[in-house]
Amino acid sequence: MRGCSVDQGSAQTRHDQAEKGHxxxxxxxxxxxxxxxxxIGAVMLSHFALAFGSQSIVAFWLNLPDLSxxxxxxxxxxxxxxxxxxxxxAESANTFTxxxxxxxxxxxxxxxxPAWTILAVIALADLEPPASSANDFWAASAFVANVHWARCEIDARCGDALAxxxxxxxxxxxQFYFLAPALLLARARAPLYVVITAILLLALIPHPHGSLLWALRPEALLLGAALASEVRRRATWLxxxxxxxxxxxxxxxxxxSMMARIAIGPFSGLAWALVALISAGVVLGRLKGPPIAGPVGNAVRRAGRVSFSVYLVHLPLIGVAAESFAAKIGVTPAVFGALAAIAAATIVVEFAIVQPAAQLGRAWSARIALKEAPMRSSRAKIRSSAM
Structure with a gap:
């Protein structure tokens, strides 16, 4: 009886922890x-500048800072x-696996x-222009597009970058997902020290625009994880x-963005390390700072909540506006048309694809985390039957 009580109690504890965690x-x-x-605002501006830079003086000067x-x-x-x-x-699941x-x-x-769905839509739309190659789609679908596009300066098989x-x-x-779980195995300040060491080493290696290391861009992801680790353990320096x-x-x-624009030559690694450090400082500062008040704040936060959907759909729509319509109707109408199309596509993608996918992911993740190990579950049933 006592054994059954302990097993059932531990299961309930894990369930409560998981529910709290989720x-x-x-x-x-x-x-x-x-x-x-x-x-997302900065990224969109950088892509408008890229797409319309040869057709508009405003877009041309938007390329001065590297808003990407x-x-x-x-x-x-x-x-x-x-x-x-x-x-x-880790607080709710009973094993690292x-x-x-x-x-x-x-x-x-x-x-x-959601990414695969959008890629399928782009492929079915058969945009011309901007036209993608089969290699572009395969690389994006396999989540190796960073490596693929890093080779595009020497590989003629790449399609239009605006797709x-x-x-x-x-x-x-x-790709960072494969590394991230290992950071959980580190204790105390170890994740911070590991990340600092990696940043220092990467700062010594040149990675100018278009290079493989530039496309991998691990510095900011590592710093974000290290910051979370420090917040988690309530580090006093915070x-x-x-x-x-x-x-x-x-x-x-x-x-x-200005630092990134001068990230050339032997010091490009240092420049990108500084960009990552500035971005991490901005995140830490905003975590401690006040949210934007009033209707403006509400609008900004709504835009942030749908930023993933915006990111998925914005570039091909900008590409179509720049390469298919700007010459016919003018740059300004083409830009506003692209913005309207992005807004409409974002609403559809957010509510039809991204939100359902997120809900499914939470449910599937919780089910795996809460599931009892077969041996423990069977032992509890046997003891309950003995009662």
Missing amino acids: GRLKERIDTLDELRALA VGVDLFFVISGFLIFQNLADL RVVGAFYARRVTRVAL TSHFWSLASEA VKAPPVTAGVAAWWSLVA
Whole structure:
């Protein structure tokens, strides 16, 4: 009787911990949603500049700062939340294998299913222009688009970058999933020390625009995970970090974009390390800072919450506007048409694909984390029968 009580009690404890953990994962941090909006805004501006730079003086000068550093901000946020997700799962699952299984289940459904759906739509649309090659689609589908596009300067098999090249960042994040669970095995400050060592080493290696290391971009993801580890253990140094307002965060992101623009030659590795450090500082500062107040804040946070959907759909629509319509109707109408199309596509993708995929991922992940080990479950049933 006592044995049965202990087994059932431990199972209930794990269930309660898992429910609590998954509840935490459902909570949104307002300031991180605001940073997502900042990041997707910067990325979209960089792609409008790329697509319309030869047709508009405004778009041409938008290329002066490298606003694609919005991706680095996304990477820090992703690294932070990935580690938090893993740590929450570790509190509820009874084995490391179950933690990893629950984590991958959630990631596959949350990220891969929407990405594959959008790739299928782009393929069926058969855009011309911007036209993609079969290799572009296979690389994006297999989450190796970062490696694929890094070779495109020497490989004629690449298609138009305005169709699917933005999947390179999803590839970098997906590849980080293989490393992230190992950070859970480190104790105390070990994750921070490991990440600092990696950043210092990477800073010594040149990786200019278009290179393989530039496309892999591990610095920001690692710093986000290290920051989550320090927050998790309530590191005392975090108290000394100053809060950052939304305006200051935008300013420092602009500084990072100028730093990225001069990331050339032998010091390019150092420049990208500084971009990652600035992005991590922005995330830490906003975690301690106040959210934007009023209707503006609500609008910004709503934009941040749908940023993944925006990211998936925006580039091919910008490409179509720039290459198929700008010459016919003018740059300004083409830009506004692209924005309207992005907004409409975002609404459809968010509610029809991304949100259902996220709900499925949470349910699948929770089921794996909560599932009893067969031996323990059978033993509990045997003891219950003996009663």
